[in-house]
Amino acid sequence: MIRLDSTAAGFAHAFDALVNDRREADADVSRDVAMIVGSVRREGDAALHAFTQKFDGHDLNDSGWRIERADCEAALAALDPELRAALELARDRITAYHEKQRPEDMAMTDAHGVRTGARWRAVDAAGLYVPGGRAAYPSSLLMNAIPAKVAGVERLVMVTPTPGGVVNPLVLAAAALVGIDEIWRVGGAQAVAALAYGTDRIRAVDVICGPGNAWVAEAKRQLYGVVGIDMVAGPSEIVVVADRDCDAEWIAADLLGQSEHDPTSQSILFTDDAGFADAVADAVDRAIGTLATAQVARAAWDANGAIIVVPTLDEAMPLVNRLAPEHLELAVADPQPLFDQVRHAGSVFLGRHTPEAVGDYVAGPNHVLPTGRRARFASGLSVLDFMKRTSFLSCDADGLAAIGPAAVTLATAEGLPAHALSVALRLGR
């Protein structure tokens, strides 16, 4: 953890370092992924079989390539009732929020009778990557699948590695709850390549979403354009802006909630009170030892944590915008004036009683958010990621007579005579 004072000499330099620290994957991953993707494109299921044997340690022909719907239904039926109720609450609230994102078609007719507009349609098929092992989160499955369902995607295909052939019952239960259509026991860059190009067994999809390790993220990046992807994901981060009237233990828990995800996660506190900064630092140290995730949380906090003292919280906001954080908590009594100053953030959590974690699970907005300063240009996952817009144009003879001559002029000036001809012929020229 580094401790900075925005009024101290050298702050600008130290803060620049924090902003530009991308914590990204290296070139080796990129080469490995290109090799894996190429193999799957050329050899299809045979490559999937070989990579799964190598990386996940099981033979797909023995363990089975698919997880059946019946297995998911059984996992759901066997679920602890409290857990099932929590998942259902999450599903219902996430659905309600995302239903408000459905885009409206547009149509307009001008004075010449020229009709223009746009029409939205869902993609035909979406692929969901669900990590295996420690990071197999049913909440992620809900957050990725529900926007696709709300968009109206007809075929939802999940891929997930099952190291040693072992499946995660909680993930299977969530798959039953949201209505996944196919589940394949493959993971890594090879699963992403299979979804993008298709194999004999797995038909190609149009959009691939979902979290994964550096190999999965790099495979999605390399295959962007062959398919649509949700986003280029990097390590996760939170910025908390808090005044001294907050409970230091609450804020410490918020910072640790980010740190416990991964050693590359980043947690940053801005506060206007040096004493409160000390109190939070102490509370983090006390809480961290009590966590089952202490090892990861401590590694992340030590390497990437920061506490920054500013003269006033207003002065923190330009710094926050430079960080363009994935998650931003404004833990003050009246957060709106600070929120009005936010230009770049994935999701904002307003007020003292809105810990980021409640948004991770049950509030409604999506928890798949732009990381690594990408909130400067990118948005969280939404229904729009599973839809596309077709524009349209309709002229009758009168409409074309009104606007066509300008098109002929411009096409001619651009040296495109067939463009000009296609309009001029219809104008009777």
Place this chain on the structure above:
Amino acid sequence: MIRLDSTAAGFAHAFDALVNDRREADADVSRDVAMIVGSVRREGDAALHAFTQKFDGHDLNDSGWRIERADCEAALAALDPELRAALELARDRITAYHEKQRPEDMAMTDAHGVRTGARWRAVDAAGLYVPGGRAAYPSSLLMNAIPAKVAGVERLVMVTPTPGGVVNPLVLAAAALVGIDEIWRVGGAQAVAALAYGTDRIRAVDVICGPGNAWVAEAKRQLYGVVGIDMVAGPSEIVVVADRDCDAEWIAADLLGQSEHDPTSQSILFTDDAGFADAVADAVDRAIGTLATAQVARAAWDANGAIIVVPTLDEAMPLVNRLAPEHLELAVADPQPLFDQVRHAGSVFLGRHTPEAVGDYVAGPNHVLPTGRRARFASGLSVLDFMKRTSFLSCDADGLAAIGPAAVTLATAEGLPAHALSVALRLGR
């Protein structure tokens, strides 16, 4: 040009070949671009200077790095009045269409008083790539710049190569007309890298859009994630669905309007009348020789043109959806029933008096559209490409009491104790 009959033996195989013919850039381009991008990232302006000397044949320190606003204003003042009026009509109609795309903020409050929503903001800066030489189209500049302006982007930066130091006055005039803030005389992959990473002279932008050759397109693809990009662009294509009541010469001109862009462009006609197919093929052959663009148009038509005869036009529509074309003309008296069957297309041109070229210039909808079957998952350029959404969440103590316990349950089940703790502390547990 290939001629197919959808009822003939071997059609499925031949059509598959047409669908899967991606006409894409090769791996050499990818390696070259990675080298250029790396150089610009490390060496900044020195790399820009060297690459411009090498590829564009002029010394930036002699010709000047920037094109000044005054030069653009002078080009606009010197413009032929008819051309200026055509550009102004285009600007006004494109602006009117894109103003309808501005997204609305969203907010909702549930029965527990939990407030959720989303807020849209423009990106801070956008970079526009404008090709030099033959493909320097003022219409493209309008189509790329206007959505950014409508979104509210404060800094619009144009990059354009000026081979031999020569500028295109029509492009400069268009830049003045839409209000570009900075213009730099650099092009190719090196210009894209400069916009993404920034150099001493050129500050980095958040989104890069605009057409370019294979190197430019590959640079954008490689830098996706460092910045936002409009799309992965490939060769352009049109599909025309026409019955025999169309004028064969009109349809031939429409097909050639696509073919004249580039030798890799593709034009495909579906018709339900073999005699009309013959007439169009003959009309293409007659018209092609009259064009100043004959060489390019003939190369494209010979290599990538197709005429496909189907028993009925309804039967063409599933085939059209498999092609997911960038442009689709439905040249029939009543196009709506066919349009209702379109699932995947960038932009659709309805009826006999709506040549695609009128949409390229003055109708209003954007002409930057997904190519190479990407209309399955991607949309044309819009105001949304220059904006991003920040979601928000606000709970008071009562709201958190209502939904927080489910978050604690799920966080605990996922093995994330600090997540659970951050909620539980606020619940007084």
